[in-house]
Amino acid sequence: MSVSEITETRQYLTFKLGNEIFATDVAKVREVLNLTTITAIPRTPDFMAGVINLRGSVVPVVDLRLCFEMSKTESTRNTCIVVVEVMLDDEATVIGALADSVEEVIDLEPDQIQPAPRIGTHIRTDFIKGMGKRDAQFIMILDIDRVFAADELSAVRAADPNKQFAEVAA
Numbered sequence: 634m635s636v637s638e639i640t641e642t643r644q645y646l647t648f649k650l651g652n653e654i655f656a657t658d659v660a661k662v663r664e665v666l667n668l669t670t671i672t673a674i675p676r677t678p679d680f681m682a683g684v685i686n687l688r689g690s691v692v693p694v695v696d697l698r699l700c701f702e703m704s705k706t707e708s709t710r711n712t713c714i715v716v717v718e719v720m721l722d723d724e725a726t727v728i729g730a731l732a733d734s735v736e737e738v739i740d741l742e743p744d745q746i747q748p749a750p751r752i753g754t755h756i757r758t759d760f761i762k763g764m765g766k767r768d769a770q771f772i773m774i775l776d777i778d779r780v781f782a783a784d785e786l787s788a789v790r791a792a793d794p795n796k797q798f799a800e801v802a803a
Contacts, residue, residue: 642740645765647772648715648732650698650706655732656739656765657777663716663727665735668708682706682731685714692716694729700780706731719781728781739772741765746774 645656646665671683671694680699684691694714698706706712711734718727749761760779765772 642742644738644740645772645774646715646738647736648713649734649736650701650732651703654736654770654772655697656741656772656774657715657717659738661717661719661777663718666714666716666729668712668714668731679705685729687716687727687729690727692727692729694731695781696731697780698731698733706733709733717777720778721781726781739765739767741767741772741774 644659646659646662647654647656649655666685666687669685671685673683674681677683680696682694682696684693686692696706698704713732713735714729715732715735716727716729718725720726721728745767746763746765748763749759750764760776760782762774762776765774
């Protein structure tokens with residue numbers, strides 16, 4: 634969905650990575666969890682923090698800061714896991730995303746959202762749905778499906794033990 638397709642007020646969950654504020658459509662968010670024990674999976678990319686047990690289900694957790702080529706997420710009392718449902722390889726997949734902190738749920742009108750900046754051909758911004766503006770602050774609105782659709786992030790799918798066990802059993 635592009636900015637031009639946003640024709641009504643939408644709600645977004647805002648969260649911080651470093652000093653920047655990001656947002657994703659609340660319709661994609663399942664829940665926000667306090668940081669819990671994350672079990673590392675050997676031989677996975679650096680951005681793959683590991684997996685958590687979410688009420689009996691194994692959920693892969695990704696360090697969004699590393700996905701965006703920032704420094705690794707440090708564990709603080711505000712660090713949390715935003716559990717989202719994304720479309721990955723045309724299948725709904727539940728993924729946890731580490732965030733430095735969750736801020737709030739906000740409403741943004743279509744006229745408060747501008748298209749993502751075009752910075753040239755070598756820098757990818759296709760995962761940014763738009764730039765929200767609230768007061769004097771910019772909020773990067775993520776197209777969370779595209780964040781996790783990149784080829785390197787397909788490793789999350791491969792690291793999903795539920796999927797692997799289902800394929801072995803088939």
